[in-house]
Amino acid sequence: MSHATVLDAVGLGPSELGEGTLSVTTPIDGSEIALLGEHSADDVEEIITRAATAFEAWRQVPGPRRGELVRLIGEELRTHKEALGALVALECGKILQEGLGEVQEMIDICDFAVGVSRQLYGLTIASERPGHAMRETWHPLGACAIITAFNFPVAPWCWNAALALVCGDPVVWKPSEKTPLTALATQKIVERAMARFGDAPEGLSQVVIGGVEAGKALTASPDVAIVSATGSVRMGRAVGPVVAARFGRCILELGGNNAMVVAPSADLELAVRAIVFSAVGTAGQRCTSLRRLIVHEDIYDELVPRLRSVYAGLPIGDPLADEILVGPLIDAQAHHNMQDALDRARADGGIVHGGERILASEHPDAFYVNPAIVEMPSQTEIVREETFAPILYVMRYRELDEAIAQHNDVPQGLSSCIFSTDVRETEQFLSAVGSDCGIANVNIGPSGAEIGGAFGGEKDTGGGRESGSDAWRGYMRRQTNTVNYSRELPLAQGITFEI
Numbered sequence: 001m002s003h004a005t006v007l008d009a010v011g012l013g014p015s016e017l018g019e020g021t022l023s024v025t026t027p028i029d030g031s032e033i034a035l036l037g038e039h040s041a042d043d044v045e046e047i048i049t050r051a052a053t054a055f056e057a058w059r060q061v062p063g064p065r066r067g068e069l070v071r072l073i074g075e076e077l078r079t080h081k082e083a084l085g086a087l088v089a090l091e092c093g094k095i096l097q098e099g100l101g102e103v104q105e106m107i108d109i110c111d112f113a114v115g116v117s118r119q120l121y122g123l124t125i126a127s128e129r130p131g132h133a134m135r136e137t138w139h140p141l142g143a144c145a146i147i148t149a150f151n152f153p154v155a156p157w158c159w160n161a162a163l164a165l166v167c168g169d170p171v172v173w174k175p176s177e178k179t180p181l182t183a184l185a186t187q188k189i190v191e192r193a194m195a196r197f198g199d200a201p202e203g204l205s206q207v208v209i210g211g212v213e214a215g216k217a218l219t220a221s222p223d224v225a226i227v228s229a230t231g232s233v234r235m236g237r238a239v240g241p242v243v244a245a246r247f248g249r250c251i252l253e254l255g256g257n258n259a260m261v262v263a264p265s266a267d268l269e270l271a272v273r274a275i276v277f278s279a280v281g282t283a284g285q286r287c288t289s290l291r292r293l294i295v296h297e298d299i300y301d302e303l304v305p306r307l308r309s310v311y312a313g314l315p316i317g318d319p320l321a322d323e324i325l326v327g328p329l330i331d332a333q334a335h336h337n338m339q340d341a342l343d344r345a346r347a348d349g350g351i352v353h354g355g356e357r358i359l360a361s362e363h364p365d366a367f368y369v370n371p372a373i374v375e376m377p378s379q380t381e382i383v384r385e386e387t388f389a390p391i392l393y394v395m396r397y398r399e400l401d402e403a404i405a406q407h408n409d410v411p412q413g414l415s416s417c418i419f420s421t422d423v424r425e426t427e428q429f430l431s432a433v434g435s436d437c438g439i440a441n442v443n444i445g446p447s448g449a450e451i452g453g454a455f456g457g458e459k460d461t462g463g464g465r466e467s468g469s470d471a472w473r474g475y476m477r478r479q480t481n482t483v484n485y486s487r488e489l490p491l492a493q494g495i496t497f498e499i
């Protein structure tokens with residue numbers, strides 16, 4: 001598939017891609033595929049104003065009708081799944097299967113959100129006063145800025161946007177400056193749905209093209225009620241305090257340092273498949289990628305050679321080609337960070353298998369690597385950091401308590417898992433004294449979550465929750481109502497106050 005064919009299929013023609021200052025390259029071969037115009041600070045102000053105006057109208061549209069727009073977005077996504085999935089692969093370098101999976105995730109969350117649009121439930125509450133009724137209602141909150149990372153260029157937008165839209169909030173999307181084309185293509189899909197819907201207010205869904213400065217303008221604006229930001233811990237540390245200082249609402253989805261504990265009773269066949277998918281999938285560039293493997297000493301010498309032999313046969317190359325399982329790193333900086341981490345691991349006594357750059361003569365401007373397995377004597381500082389590359393650190397343990405303590409002894413708290421067929425071990429891992437992550441799995445890897453559950457993590461991962469379960473509440477304001485239908489005015493707590 002040529003690059004031009006992929007762009008053409010999503011309706012991005014040369015006239016939209018050739019005039020601007022933002023150079024967009026494909027990690028497949030490092031070539032430039034677009035030069036986009038960037039929004040200025042004034043443009044961002046105007047976009048926010050349009051979103052605020054759209055809110056005035058959209059909040060009055062009944063929830064189920066808002067759901068109809070999201071249903072149409074899901075329908076359009078189904079029609080354009082192949083084209084958008086290929087663009088995801090072209091622009092961020094994940095293999096086509098994963099690109100298609102990302103679009104499927106968008107479709108799934110649209111379906112989920114349509115259901116939610118009829119279930120924006122509050123409680124009815126027993127009042128302590130006679131002739132009084134209490135209830136809780138949920139109202140739209142305001143414009144929602146969605147700042148996204150390069151590695152999941154489209155699905156996290158949809159986790160947020162599908163819910164925000166049914167909850168009555170307009171959305172303003174600032175995609176990663178490394179992957180703006182997928183956002184423009186998605187916006188075209190949304191516009192088709194809006195045209196079919198008929199009377200969606202102008203400014204209901206907008207895209208801001210730009211880098212950190214554009215993100216900062218959205219974050220600082222008091223007219224942006226919600227900032228949902230996905231990216232590095234460094235970004236979260238900048239965004240969180242700015243939103244908090246103006247008492248805005250912030251949903252942070254930041255870095256992970258995800259581990260798997262492999263116990264003696266584990267089904268190693270399943271474990272090997274889960275480890276490889278979650279450690280090398282998306283070339284180790286998922287927030288939920290498996291980065292640390294904590295293996296019981298009795299099975300270490302069986303598991304590690306099996307992994308090394310699967311790693312030796314991994315098909316690495318053009319992510320748009322059918323047989324490929326591992327695509328390129330996003331850019332030169334990612335490759336530099338990977339090599340730097342491997343050097344630090346070696347200095348700490350780690351034994352590194354793999355990790356070298358490959359295909360450099362065919363693609364001097366692209367960065368393909370052999371995924372690395374690194375046997376570590378202990379969990380040193382480099383292991384406690386998130387390096388956004390396919391590096392799997394492997395360590396031994398003897399007692400489960402010790403493995404869980406090591407598992408939790410990192411700053412991040414996104415995803416985790418245990419492979420074991422011993423119910424005592426698996427239940428301990430899921431209990432209050434087990435994994436401290438937002439996601440904890442048994443006998444599946446840490447990556448590849450379904451949309452039905454709430455997604456997010458603790459500690460440096462930022463504490464946000466998106467997607468399924470009751471994450472919709474993050475996009476609405478809660479109101480407690482007390483209604484007096486009696487002819488008296490009793491005060492709560494039995495207070496008397498006669499005038």
Ligand code: NAD
Pocket residue numbers: 147148149150151152156174175176177210211212214215216219230231232233234235236238239253254255256286287288386388414456461
């Ligand atoms: P990044 O932090 O460099 O950029 C993410 C986004 O934040 C970009 O759109 C960027 O322009 C914007 N940004 C950066 N600084 C900002 C600021 N001060 N104010 C406003 N916006 C700002 O991240 P990346 O390299 O694109 O993505 C990789 C990181 O994202 C990894 O750490 C990964 O774990 C994390 N991630 C987390 C999740 C999750 O759901 N927890 C999902 C995907 C990626």
